[in-house]
Amino acid sequence: MGYDGGEAQFDPTVPEGPAAIRIKSKKMYENSTWIPERGRYADALIQREGRGPWWSKGCAGCDAPNPSWRCEDCFASRMLCLSCVRQRHRDEPLHLLQEWEGNFFRPRSCKDLGLRYQIGHHKGEACPFVPLVPTDDFVVLDNNGIHELDIDFCGCPGAPSQVAQLLNVGWYPATSKDPRTAATLSLLRRFHTLNLQARVPAYDFYNALALLRNGSGLRPPPARLAQFMHMVREYRHLQMCKRAGRAHNLAGLAGTVLGELAVVCRACPHPGINLPEGWEDAPPEIAWIYRLLVSEDANFKMKGRDRSSRDKDPTLGPGWAYMVGNDDYLKHLISHCVSFAALWSANNKRAKGLRASGIGSVSCSRHELFRPLGTGDLQKGERYSNMDYLFFSSLIGITLLTVVASYDIACQWSRNFWARASKMPARLKLPEGLNMLFKVPKFHLPPHVKPCHGPYSFNYTKGVGRTDGEGVERNWSWLNWAARSVSVMGPGSREDTIDDLCGFSNWRKTVDLGNSLLRKMVLAIPQAMVHSRAFHAFTDGLQREHEAELRDWDALIREWECDPLNAEINPFDYPEVEGETMADVMKRISEEDHARVVKDGAGALAVKPAGFLVAGIGIQEEQLAVALEAKRRTRTTIQATELQRKRTLLLGKVSALQDVQNVYMPGLRQWMAQQDPPFPLPDNSKPETITIFLPSSLLAADRDADDLRQAQANEALRELRSNLRTRTFAHQFKRKHMGGQGMYTKSQSLQDGIEDRIRGAATRYRAAWRGLLALRGPGAWQSDLQELRQEDIRGINERAMNDEEKEENRKARLLAGLTGDGSDDGRRLASWLWYSATTSVEVDAHGKLHADIQVEWSKARARADRWREELVLLEEEMRRTVEFCLWKAKWWEEQLGLREDVAPALVEGLEAYGREQIARELDWAAKWSAKWLPVELEADAREEYEFDDFNEEDD
Structure with missing residues (x-):
């Protein structure tokens, strides 16, 4: 085979697209452009099946003629004589040899050489x-x-x-x-x-x-x-x-204490290691940064079949790392379950032939590292006796003041928690005075009943930042790859392997702390600013006329944070509206439509300056309504007739307006004639497309036009909010009460009508806003009447993310090492149209703001608070991590020289390994500190995301 390579050439005759890729790939393959010199490579590979180009020069060791041996593991695999190959491999017993047998090589071994x-x-x-x-x-x-x-x-x-x-x-x-x-x-x-x-x-x-x-x-x-x-x-x-340094310890491996082989999370709080002096006396404003956040869950893919026995296959390190010691664990389960023997040998379709139906585990919520002594087998299901033992075991020796525990059934698990805690073995008892907060992971919370949403939500819990509690689930996704192989192991092998897998996971996350904390901080800084600004804008828009109410709301939130189980004062629950039905909504819409017909009668075209402007604005609105109707793709004969009737009436109004236009706009026709290119001739068959010129269209500073545009914008905005509220109610009502196809079709027809009204109100507002911009130019008025973007048109509790924003947020979360779409955090902002200065429509008969406004304000406050807390927690975690590295280096220094009564070679090995660990810890501390410094300075420089005026005592 000769050389047949060449450069890849572009072929303009080959089309683009997936099919083109296959065609081009085939051409590249045929032309050998994937491997430009593949013929030469193939020749070189086949040539190595022979003795090569230098064999004729004799043995590479002694120049003896006709060498017949070579080694695949020696450099260049040069040919050697029998004597030289024996000499060179007296200390290389694991090399692969070959002997030339006249026309090919046969594999040999060093044993064959004798x-x-x-x-x-x-x-x-x-x-x-x-x-x-x-x-x-x-x-x-x-x-x-x-x-x-x-x-x-x-x-x-x-x-x-x-x-x-x-x-x-x-x-x-x-x-x-x-x-x-x-x-x-x-x-x-x-x-x-x-x-x-x-x-x-x-x-x-x-x-x-x-x-x-x-x-x-x-x-x-x-x-x-x-x-x-x-x-x-x-x-x-x-x-x-x-x-873990056990070889350096005088007690040796036999002296290993429970959990000592585990890789602990250095970013979590460890008193005496990475917390400052006096942390336990910190004031409430900062004490929350010294909490431990842990998550618990069960994994039923990590099954264990009933193979071998513990006598034949014991655990090498029982309770030394992540898996709890089996003897104490079983003793506790038997003492708390009279039917445990039957449970152990349960013979149903899920537990048949299994020693363990899965595992339960506890990990830190913030960094997702497995906790020492927090993992154990489950015999049948996710029973409290199992999960309690694992949870308390993972907290052995804890001296912190507060623990935030995340569990997907925390609302039930927390009941009688302290009663069960009092029955635990003495070594598992929690210290007196420990404060426990129970939460449900964010993804698992929505299916819970509504009373659980507020008290058990991370979003509304003070001092947890943007923790989601789902880290233990992400651990399962990584661990499950080994489920099949682990399931067929004996009991001891299985526990040792799970310990090793958990340790590797923890180690990789430890090595990546420098990057993971940095990614989270890079995400948190802009998010803190966005949500702080949004909350300030929300507050400023309401504070002008409702400052007292805002202060009452703030006081209510603080009261609820002290007693989150008090459902009567939960500031985050939308009120249930049971008084209004879909029939009521339909009746109200019909009445509004009738009032609009009465308002748009012929009397609106009175020949007066104000009347002329009112009529012009009214015709523009009617044009918009007819244009929306004309966009309908399919219509019945009746609908087509109705559209033609509206166009006839509209054309009459346009003609009447144009007749009196010369009185109030005498230079209009001359101005129109001077335009280049000229205006197209009006299409009388489609009067909705005829341009209506008003003073604002010609940039005239007419005060009446200004006031009318202002009134038009305010009215359209109020109508838009009303219809958005109606849409939200209709969606909720349909989900709750409508199940049949017929009812669904009727409700869908109503919702289509509501959407048309929303689009119409939005279009009228935009027309009025453009008119005001032409009359006034940019100015302070735009803080109340802002430009209406499509993403602004949403109900007060609807999410704000469009497709482009979702994609941007997804990329940001991936950059930060987070999962999920983040729809609850990235752009969950209230639309400005709900808190602008024109909110008089949103008050009740007593002049109080609507309850929905209160709930949304409370949620906006919570979002701003959580992101600000996230920044504080990340800065604290960075500090803890560096402090832990310095402490660990000092700890390794203390291990050196403990074993002096051993051979000098072992002493040197102990010293070398310890020095290696010290160097790595110090390198980590220096590298991570330098990497984090710029973003820490950036976070400190951002004053805009500090708490609002209502939270002065928290600053």
């Missing part, structure tokens, strides 16, 4: 005490395959054990008694990483090792799958012990 390998001595030294029984056919698993070797252990007096000799050369033995199988530490490290990050199962990884030297099936290696599984499990456990 080499034996001395373990326990320096390179080139032979042990003078050769064992009586040699160790032949020793199996070693390495990255390049499975090898069989002949080795000799050191038999000198006082020599280390065979296990120690293997570990000294980097081979991990499969057993501690007379080992005959080992795996290199390099292999175990590689598999461990691939298993956790790339999700490669141990079974598939082992089979891939076997295929490396047995692709044809002619040279099957010794079966060592069981031994490999055993070594992997031990390696996982020992790595956790090593990273």
Whole structure:
């Protein structure tokens, strides 16, 4: 095969689109433009099947002619003679060799060369005490395959054990008694990483090792799958012990205390580590930043089949990391459930053949790290006895003053919580005086009954920032990839593996803290500004005439925050309106339509200056109404007749107005004749398209026109708000009371009519607003009568996000490492038309603002508060993280030198590992501090998102 490469060429004859991609791909493939020199590459690969270009020059080691050996793992795989290949591989037992047999290479091993390998001595030294029984056919698993070797252990007096000799050369033995199988530490490290990050199962990884030297099936290696599984499990456990510093401790691994191997969240509060002195005496205004926020949930995909037994498969570190100790856990469950024995052996369609139906777990809500001793098996369902134990276990040793607990059934779980807490084992009891706040995750709250929405909402809870409580669910989505393999493990292997998976998840999130906290801060700064400005605009629009009411609302919110379970004063619940029905709405709309017909009679065209302006504005509004009707795609004969009748009447009014226009606008025709290009001739068949010229159209500063445009804008705005409120009511009524197809069709017809009225009012307002802009020019009046955008036309409790804003918000949340569409936070702002100065229509008979205005104001206040709290919490979490790094570096410093009565080589290893950890912690502290400094300064510089005037005591 010769070189057939070339550059990719654009072919104008090939169309664009998905089909074009396939056509172009085929052409590129045929023309070899995907791999420009693939012919040369293929030639090079096939050439390596032979002896290569240099074999004729002799052995690469001694220049002997006709060398017949080469090594796949040595550099360049140069040809060697038998003597040189033996010499070079006396200390390379795991290289892959090949021998040339005249016309092709056959795989060989170091064992085929007759080499034996001395373990326990320096390179080139032979042990003078050769064992009586040699160790032949020793199996070693390495990255390049499975090898069989002949080795000799050191038999000198006082020599280390065979296990120690293997570990000294980097081979991990499969057993501690007379080992005959080992795996290199390099292999175990590689598999461990691939298993956790790339999700490669141990079974598939082992089979891939076997295929490396047995692709044809002619040279099957010794079966060592069981031994490999055993070594992997031990390696996982020992790595956790090593990273927790247990090798440095005088008590050794046996002295490990419960939960000590867990990777804790360094951004959460830890008294004595990353909290300032006197934090417990902090005033209420700042004490909320020292809360611990945790989430609890169950995962029924992480099942455990009834395989093996704990006697045959015990846990290597019972209760040392994330999984609770099984003995104490079961003892508690049995003591609190008289039918536990029957429960354990439950034989139904969901629990048949299962030891565990799933797991429950507790994690920190803010950073989503698994809590130490917060995970355990569930025997059947999500029972309080299981979930209580896991929750209290995750809080062992807590000395904080407040815990915010998130659970999807917190409204029920919180009942009798303290009564159940009093029955827990002594070591799980919570400290006296601990304040517990119970919340429901944001995504899980809407299906709850309405009385739960206020008291258990994160959105309305002071001091939680933008926490959503759904972090534990995101943990499940990552953990579930291992559900199938974990389910078939024995009880001990399963718990050790789950510990390792949780530890890896926590470690990756710890490593990413520098980026994750930065992303959240970058998102929070503009959001805090947006919601603060929106709330200030809302407040300013209402404060001019209703300041006393606003202060009453603020006082009510503060009272409710102290007693959120008091449903009578909940400021976030929209009032239920049961008095009005759909029939009432239809009657009111009909009456309004009749009044409009009476108002638009012929008497409106009286020849007076004010009458002329009123008639002109009225005709413009009628043109808009007819234009909307004309846009209807399909209409009945009656509807077509009615449209023609309206056009005839409208044309008469337009003609009458034009007759008197010369009196009040004498220069109009001359001005029109001077325009370039000229105005098109009027289409009398469509009078709604005839331009109506009024003084505001010619930029005339006429006071009467100004006042009329002002009145037109105010009236259209009031009508728009009224129709939006009607639309909201109609939607709520339909969802609650209408189920049949017939009723649905009737309600849909009514809603279509309401939408037409909304569009008409919006169009009239825009026309009046443009007229005012032409008459007045830009000015202060625009703060009350703002430009009406499409996204502004929404009910008081409708969301503000259009498609473009949703996409922008989605990208912002992804940048911040968050999930979901964020529809409850990104642009959840009240439209300006509800809190402009022209809100007189929204008061009741006593002059009080409508209750819906109060609820929306309360929610706007809560949004501004939560985003401001998010900034404060993020700054505090950044500070805590750096402080934890400095503390951890100091902790590692204290571990050095504890074990002085050990071999010098071990002392050096302990020192080196400890120094490595210290350097990493200090590097993290320095790198993260530098990375966060700009955004922290930016956050401090933003004064606009500080609390409003009603929250002065919180500043």
